[in-house]
Amino acid sequence: xxxxxxxxxxxxxxxxxxxxxxxxxxxxxxxxxxxxxxxxxxxxxxxxxxxxxxxxxxxxxxxxxxxxxxxxxxxxxxxxxxxxxxxxxxxxxxxxxxxxxxxxxxxxxxxxxxxxxxxxxxxxxxxxxxxxxxxxxxxxxxxxxxxxxxxxxxxxxxxxxxxxxxxxxxxxxxxxxxxxxxxxxxxxxxxxxxxxxxxxxxxxxxxxxxxxxxxxxxxxxxxxxxxxxxxxxxxxxxxxxxxxxxxxxxxxxxxxxxxxxxxxxxxxxxxxxxxxxxxxxxxxxxxxxxxxxxxxxxxxxxxxxxxxxxxxxxxxxxxxxxxxxxxxxxxxxxxxxxxxxxxxxxxxxxxxxxxxxxxxxxxxxxxxxxxxxxxxxxxxxxxxxxxxxxxxxxxxxxxxxxxxxxxxxxxxxxxxxxxxxxxxxxxxxxxxxxxxxxxxxxxxxxxxxxxxxxxxxxxxxxxxxxxxxxxxxxxxxxxxxxxxxxxxxxxxxxxxxxxxxxxxxxxxxxxxxxxxxxxxxxxxxxxxxxxxxxxxxxxxxxxxxxxxxxxxxxxxxxxxxxxxxxxxxxxxxxxxxxxxxxxxxxxxxxxxxxxxxxxxxxxxxxxxxxxxxxxxxxxxxxxxxxxxxxxxxxxxxxxxxxxxxxxxxxxxxxxxxxxxxxxxxxxxxxxxxxxxxxxxxxxxxxxxxxxxxxxxxxxxxxxxxxxxxxxxxxxxxxxxxxxxxxxxxxxxxxxxxxxxxxxxxxxxxxxxxxxxxxxxxxxxxxxxxxxxxxxxxxxxxxxxxxxxxxxxxxxxxxxxxxxxxxxxxxxxxxxxxxxxxxxxxxxxxxxxxxxxxxxxxxxxxxxxxxxx
RNA sequence: GCGCUCGUAGCCCAAUGGCAGAGGCACCAGGUUUAGGUCCUGGCCAGUGAGAGUUCGAAUCUCUCCGAGCGCACCA
Numbered sequence: 001x002x003x004x005x006x007x008x009x010x011x012x013x014x015x016x017x018x019x020x021x022x023x024x025x026x027x028x029x030x031x032x033x034x035x036x037x038x039x040x041x042x043x044x045x046x047x048x049x050x051x052x053x054x055x056x057x058x059x060x061x062x063x064x065x066x067x068x069x070x071x072x073x074x075x076x077x078x079x080x081x082x083x084x085x086x087x088x089x090x091x092x093x094x095x096x097x098x099x100x101x102x103x104x105x106x107x108x109x110x111x112x113x114x115x116x117x118x119x120x121x122x123x124x125x126x127x128x129x130x131x132x133x134x135x136x137x138x139x140x141x142x143x144x145x146x147x148x149x150x151x152x153x154x155x156x157x158x159x160x161x162x163x164x165x166x167x168x169x170x171x172x173x174x175x176x177x178x179x180x181x182x183x184x185x186x187x188x189x190x191x192x193x194x195x196x197x198x199x200x201x202x203x204x205x206x207x208x209x210x211x212x213x214x215x216x217x218x219x220x221x222x223x224x225x226x227x228x229x230x231x232x233x234x235x236x237x238x239x240x241x242x243x244x245x246x247x248x249x250x251x252x253x254x255x256x257x258x259x260x261x262x263x264x265x266x267x268x269x270x271x272x273x274x275x276x277x278x279x280x281x282x283x284x285x286x287x288x289x290x291x292x293x294x295x296x297x298x299x300x301x302x303x304x305x306x307x308x309x310x311x312x313x314x315x316x317x318x319x320x321x322x323x324x325x326x327x328x329x330x331x332x333x334x335x336x337x338x339x340x341x342x343x344x345x346x347x348x349x350x351x352x353x354x355x356x357x358x359x360x361x362x363x364x365x366x367x368x369x370x371x372x373x374x375x376x377x378x379x380x381x382x383x384x385x386x387x388x389x390x391x392x393x394x395x396x397x398x399x400x401x402x403x404x405x406x407x408x409x410x411x412x413x414x415x416x417x418x419x420x421x422x423x424x425x426x427x428x429x430x431x432x433x434x435x436x437x438x439x440x441x442x443x444x445x446x447x448x449x450x451x452x453x454x455x456x457x458x459x460x461x462x463x464x465x466x467x468x469x470x471x472x473x474x475x476x477x478x479x480x481x482x483x484x485x486x487x488x489x490x491x492x493x494x495x496x497x498x499x500x501x502x503x504x505x506x507x508x509x510x511x512x513x514x515x516x517x518x519x520x521x522x523x524x525x526x527x528x529x530x531x532x533x534x535x536x537x538x539x540x541x542x543x544x545x546x547x548x549x550x551x552x553x554x555x556x557x558x559x560x561x562x563x564x565x566x567x568x569x570x571x572x573x574x575x576x577x578x579x580x581x582x583x584x585x586x587x588x589x590x591x592x593x594x595x596x597x598x599x600x601x602x603x604x605x606x607x608x609x610x611x612x613x614x615x616x617x618x619x620x621x622x623x624x625x626x627x628x629x630x631x632x633x634x635x636x637x638x639x640x641x642x643x644x645x646x647x648x649x650x651x652x653x654x655x656x657x658x659x660x661x662x663x664x665x666x667x668x669x670x671x672x673x674x675x676x677x678x679x680x681x682x683x684x685x686x687x688x689x690x691x692x693x694x695x696x697x698x699x700x701x702x703x704x705x706x707x708x709x710x711x712x713x714x715x716x717x718x719x720x721x722x723x724x725x726x727x728x729x730x731x732x733x734x735x736x737x738x739x740x741x742x743x744x745x746x747x748x749x750x751x752x753x754x755x756x757x758x759x760x761x762x763x764x765x766x767x768x769x770x771x772x773x774x775x776x777x778x779x780x781x782x783x784x785x786x787x788x789x790x791x792x793x794x795x796x797x798x799x800x801x802x803x804x805x806x807x808x809x810x811x812x813x814x815x816x817x818x819x820x821x822x823x824x825x826x827x828x829x830x831x832x833x834x835x836x837x838x839x840x841x842x843x844x845x846x847x848x849x850x851x852x
Numbered sequence: 853g854c855g856c857u858c859g860u861a862g863c864c865c866a867a868u869g870g871c872a873g874a875g876g877c878a879c880c881a882g883g884u885u886u887a888g889g890u891c892c893u894g895g896c897c898a899g900u901g902a903g904a905g906u907u908c909g910a911a912u913c914u915c916u917c918c919g920a921g922c923g924c925a926c927c928a
């Protein structure tokens with residue numbers, strides 16, 4: 001089926017019936033022609049290019065950033081929502097007189113586009129750049145206030161040259177390294193995946209079950225920054241969504257505990273030290289066995305000869321398991337006895353050592369002390385293999401050995417003493433942990449320790465459509481960096497070649513490209529044939545926007561200093577962990593390199609909700625998809641944007657079944673009609689206008705400011721609707737169309753509407769006798785005198801119950817208000833001789849009389 | 853299981869400790885119209901998931917419970 005493009009439907013579909021027919025009326029049209037208006041203004045704006053950021057503009061700078069799109073097909077409803085919301089902020093900043101940077105680019109390397117291109121038998125570059133053009137045109141029609149001059153694509157050599165350059169700098173700092181280890185493998189996409197890209201054991205992209213492979217791969221050492229990534233989230237409270245911070249905190253997964261040194265007593269009579277990590281060193285006396293991760297190297301080294309066969313067979317079974325099986329809950333514990341013992345450092349006790357898959361090789365030390373009485377997982381294991389359970393904390397609950405339920409709370413320590421050390425009688429977990437940790441430090445058998453769940457970022461991909469890794473493998477010199485002056489390592493075209501994933505990168509087959517001279521010794525060598533994860537590309541694009549044509553580095557430090565950190569980032573919550581964590585990591589590394597002077601790239605983050613239909617995510621299988629192009633053809637860009645913004649709070653999911661784009665269009669027509677009714681001349685003094693309407697206008701403009709700052713765009717729209725209603729009334733049954741206040745109100749409507757509905761706003765602006773563009777005309781100036789009401793309604797309560805309303809001056813004194821309240825008949829009746837205990841007066845809003 | 857967010861008219865949502873209703877959708881009536889739609893005017897509708905607490909006063913703050921969404925989940 002032919003793809004429906006936003007940009008090629010406008011001429012083929014007619015306007016909806018309601019728009020068309022109203023246009024038939026005689027002289028003055030009763031409704032504006034949606035599509036004619038779009039066609040009229042788009043070329044004007046393109047020519048005027050009003051949203052170009054100026055590095056040298058002395059006005060205060062504001063950086064409005066939206067997550068750059070991935071070029072798969074045309075824009076969809078999700079794009080329409082995020083851009084509508086984002087643009088309210090950017091356009092508002094323009095109107096407020098800031099020097100705004102609102103750039104756009106494309107995250108144009110990557111697997112989905114590569115897969116789609118292969119499926120169509122196209123080259124990924126052809127497919128990708130065609131999509132970019134389509135999306136760019138759609139964005140223009142959608143009238144997002146982008147600075148088109150800064151457009152970038154991560155797949156352009158001028159961009160990825162610097163991605164490679166950054167990789168080499170990271171490597172110089174020991175933050176990019178190569179390691180042979182088991183990795184996540186997607187058998188469908190034929191590539192490795194980062195931990196963050198494995199969702200419930202499935203490939204995040206294609207949904208295939210992820211398996212393990214042992215491969216030599218490149219990693220970024222994110223773990224070095226774990227603590228800082230955690231600590232610096234403190235400064236993001238209030239400006240980042242709480243749930244995103246929670247997700248990142250969770251993902252980083254800091255835990256405090258201790259390393260404890262046990263001694264392994266091997267089958268050949270020798271001994272070997274082993275360290276375990278535990279968050280509960282205070283339960284050390286309750287350790288009745290030890291468990292080593294089955295797939296840890298250690299297990300194979302220490303297993304007794306008599307148990308080797310059993311262990312090997314168990315390990316083979318573990319290796320075959322997919323993550324899906326491994327992660328399934330309620331799964332019975334499995335394991336195998338390694339046939340040796342370990343000595344507990346505090347009491348010299350010998351406990352059996354087992355191997356099991358519930359202990360993870362790559363967390364902590366890959367070995368644990370098992371305390372079944374106070375850890376559910378250990379207890380499950382103990383019960384499965386009939387291992388002893390010893391309670392060392394009496395919490396008052398039933399004995400775990402009997403109930404099968406481990407107790408993890410506070411209680412009184414028991415059975416916890418040995419020579420010179422005893423926890424018995426303590427009742428507090430923290431005290432127990434502190435005491436035993438101190439004792440372990442003293443005896444040299446352990447120490448306090450911190451662990452993170454965060455793993456290093458695996459960045460190699462065995463795919464074609466990505467940024468080449470600028471490393472050359474030389475048989476004599478080993479890994480050699482491509483010298484900076486030879487960057488970029490350009491991705492070979494390979495047009496006509498078979499680019500299908502085969503488990504090794506297609507680049508490896510490009511003989512001319514792979515075989516090079518070693519930059520170090522000049523001998524024959526080979527390029528690294530993997531490409532980088534696209535999240536590397538997107539971890540620094542926001543910096544590049546500040547100086548997109550800079551050729552002396554990834555970005556001009558001066559420009560970055562003047563624009564960054566971004567004041568507002570808008571995008572989907574699907575990037576709560578991956579992209580945002582990686583970008584924070586990159587920023588911190590660049591800070592440590594002295595290239596930027598800030599440590600957090602995004603001051604504020606707004607996650608828009610998802611656009612769903614009928615309560616469910618749009619999907620082909622459900623058949624509930626809504627096509628953006630069709631919506632725009634039917635209702636116009638403005639009505640679609642307005643619908644997105646008005647539907648509810650931006651963070652909430654937007655159910656297309658609950659909204660009314662036709663209602664949005666009706667409102668826009670209503671607003672537009674005002675501009676035709678105004679009869680006063682442009683430039684007329686508003687000061688003489690009807691003060692009642694002027695008050696509404698100024699209050700609305702004033703309130704709009706904080707509503708936008710608070711991202712309460714839906715309320716903003718409601719307030720503009722009120723202003724439109726008030727203006728309509730003033731025209732029809734109030735001060736009349738010639739009153740300057742009507743012009744003032746209508747101009748304010750046009751300006752505020754330009755945030756959401758730029759086309760109709762521009763059309764109104766022109767009909768009001770102004771030149772384009774309304775978007776750059778400036779925010780209306782609020783007269784504080786008009787914010788003060790002539791009179792306000794004060795409420796009078798007795799015991800919190802409403803008794804009377806009073807019209808009073810806004811600046812009434814508390815005592816006067818109280819006196820007025822006390823004189824109200826309804827109040828006197830309610831008091832009826834009762835004792836007044838207290839009178840609360842909040843002038844000029846309320847009086848509350850408390851009686852005894 | 854843990855974490856985060858959230859429960860307000862038939863529906864989407866306002867009310868930032870002070871009269872529960874701003875706006876819209878849907879619905880109904882009247883006017884306009886040859887008619888339908890548009891447009892104009894008016895109307896209809898809940899006591900805020902349940903319970904307790906703090907307070908002069910709670911949709912709003914606190915606690916417990918119920919329900920929903922999202923995220924994490926054998927990380928010792």
